[in-house]
Amino acid sequence: MFKVRFGCTQHTLRDRLFLIHLSTHPLLVLCHFSTGASIMLPNLLLSFSNWNPQFFREVKGRLKNRNLTLTVLFSFLAQFALLFFFWAALPTPKVTASSHYCTGKELYNVNDCVLDAQGNILVNWQLWWTDLFHVLTWMLPFILIVAGVYLLINDLAKEEQRGTLNFIRLSPQASQTILLGKLLGVPVLVYLGILLAVPLQLGSAGQGGVDTAELLSLYLVVPAISCVFYTGAIFYAFLGGTHGWLGAAIVSGIYAIFYQIWQGSRYSPERDFIGPDFWYSLPIASNLGLLTVFTLGICTVATFWFWQTINRRFCNPNLTLISKRQSYAMTICIAVFILGFPFQEFSEGEYYRPMSDLFMLIVFNSIWFLVLIAALTPHRQTLLDWARYRQTRTSGRTLRLTKATLRDWILGEKSPAIAALALNLLITIAILTPWIMTWGEPTEQLQGLISLLLNATFMLICAAIAQLILFSSSKRRSVFALAIVGGLIALPPIMMLTIGLRPDQGSLPWIWSCFSFVSIQSASKMTILLGLLGQLLVLTGLSAGLTHQLRRAGESEMKALMAKPHKSITSNILS
Known part of the structure; x- marks a missing residue:
């Protein structure tokens, strides 16, 4: 087969044609507005293949016409269904006497509906957009994490069954490059579907008056948490897990627990934060910047240790997942981390029970x-x-x-x-x-x-x-x-x-x-x-x-x- 020399890596003519075909896909052509941009896309993808050939292989196997079409259609249909659901929740004249989105007197978390001079119901549009933003804030990370975990576990299980994982180990690429290519390439369709929904989330945040700092914190924390779960999924697969649905179910359960806690704190006047208010007496509940740094620090340490273990097991599948030296360092990190939560500040009249902690x-x-x-x-x-x-x-x-x-x-x-x-x-x-x-x-x-x-x-x-x-x-x-x-x-x-x-x-x-x-x-x-x-x-x-x-x-x-x-x-x- 003919080879095309491009950059530092040799690519087959089939790969070159795939990139040109991908750049002219009718659904992705919306992403660039000129012929020059269409020509630059294959060059950009080829530069990615020079940087990480494993990522290029994963993308090449998944970005097919059928997969792209289904992903884009599913993303837009899901957004349309969500908007239709919220539109149906709006109050209508002569039917709705009270609603969450009315502007009258509040009673049991609903407000009386008030009419203007033309007989139309006054709607609290800012609250409507804020609720839409909150749903997207929980729904998009859920899809990103659960679907990505499922795909990663299934992909590694199939590679192990077919014996191709051992073949990949023999390639001249570094183990970190291969694993990074897996992490970025396997859930590539999930990334595409989520990115198509980001404009709706940004629009709802702007209309709902969401603070810019809160939005920035969200877009910093979600990728960090996704890295933890994705590396954890590979850890689970190397531990012997072969069922992607089981890993996705575990992650869904963890996510559901945090969502229920958030729902309870949202409607409870006593608590407005998920979890303890202090960590080693630092007020992580009342300071968004401190909470963001705290979460990013946890995710960084967790991702680092997951990465060390999966890289160790990928290089030599006969070794245990964790070395004894690594286990001692991990135990110190976890013990020091969880010990910070009992250091809470109590108001007058509250009794501290250390045995419960x-x-x-x-x-x-x-x-x-x-x-x-x-x-x-x-x-x-x-x-x-x-x-x-x-x-x-x-x-x-x-x-x-x-x-x-x-x-x-x-x-x-x-x-x-x-x-x-x-x-x-x-x-x-x-x-x-x-x-x-x-x-x-x-x-x-x-x-x-x-x-x-x-x-x-x-x-x-x-x-x-x-x-x-x-x-x-x-x-x-x-x-x-x-x-x-x-x-x-x-x-x-x-x-x-x-x-x-x-x-x-x-x-x-x-x-x-x-x-x-x-x-x-x-x-x-x-x-x-x-x-x-x-x-x-x-x-x-x-x-x-x-x-x-x-x-x-x-x-x-x-x-x-x-x-x-x-x-x-x-x-x-x-x-």
Whole structure:
């Protein structure tokens, strides 16, 4: 096939014709107003292909006539339907006595309708346009995030099934270039549909009197949040997720929670902000600039860590998603971040309950450590290689070997994750302990520390169980690990609530569960001691069982390796 040299990269004649055809598409020709602009578009796209060939491939595969036509039509039809819905909500003479958009006396969030001299209803058009802007403000990011997450997960799952992802790994492009091309190219039709709706949003903002600073903050925050969810979608796909609908459903649920909170704060006079009012005593609720910087900072840190993990896994799919070094830094970031929310300012007469804040921190930390268990725990073949390597180093018992072994357990890429998870839990406890020690009551301080300790031992038990299952020879060990650990967390509380065993009774089963912190205040000292000793015994037994299996596996692997040369020598002598 003929090649055309353009810029720094060689392009096939088919690629060149595709770009010229794309620039003259009847729906996209509206975007440029002269022949010179039409000629510049292929050059612009070719410069993009020089910058990121993977992005060019993704765009080339998606910007077909049919896809472009459907995207543009769907975007305009959705905007028309939304405008029709809002137009139908306007009050009409002789039919509507009160409406949200009338200008009369307000009663139960609706206003009485007032007529002018000609008998027409006076409409609060500014409120109408503002409501339209609010709907677009929530609807457009929802489509952008959910559709993009679905497409990214599905695309990576198909690439993995076809084996083309390994082929892409062999290309001379840098891994960051390939991943960036995926992030920008796979949802390109979603970007187009959203961009076509931006003029309506800007027009409604102008007619509704929306502040320019608020609009600028919106257009800064939405791309940042989208980056977090998009890199998180690739993280989920590399974690083993193959169903795009499941990732989209999870994101939709998270989005719906924030939308409901916003709806409640919109109509509640007590709250006008989503979430806490302060972070380390900084008034993030009352200052739009501070809130924007705070959100952008969170998104930047989250995107950075997601990017580090997906780049690591893309370069070597046999590695765990997160290295042990990275996990320690991530745990520090998350612990420092969530610790800022208990530092709130209370008005006179309000009572501060630190245990309630600690319970919320424990819940968020538990979710994070479940992610760590999934991302840090190596699978069977990796552990077999590590056990064989460890078996070759057990002949000497020097101090140097002990230090090397400890370093391997804490920082090694192939060693079991139990020690690393324990160190992560210690990091969290070390960060939260100074805050707990500032509590006024010594009894509450002791209860807080015990709650952290009980939660840490329970999470280590879950990690040990997951590691034992993933070390088994079952083909569906990942599914079994997820089901057993999930059941261990969810089933005991459900069963206890079903039989009427409440957390405030301070019973031993609640102390042994994942939610031990809810009954710590009503439990006796003996119950807490028995619960802690029981968890430590279970953890010790699981750790001993895992160590025994690793030792046996290492010996078996060494015997198999030693037998192979012996068999080959014997066969050569006999021949």
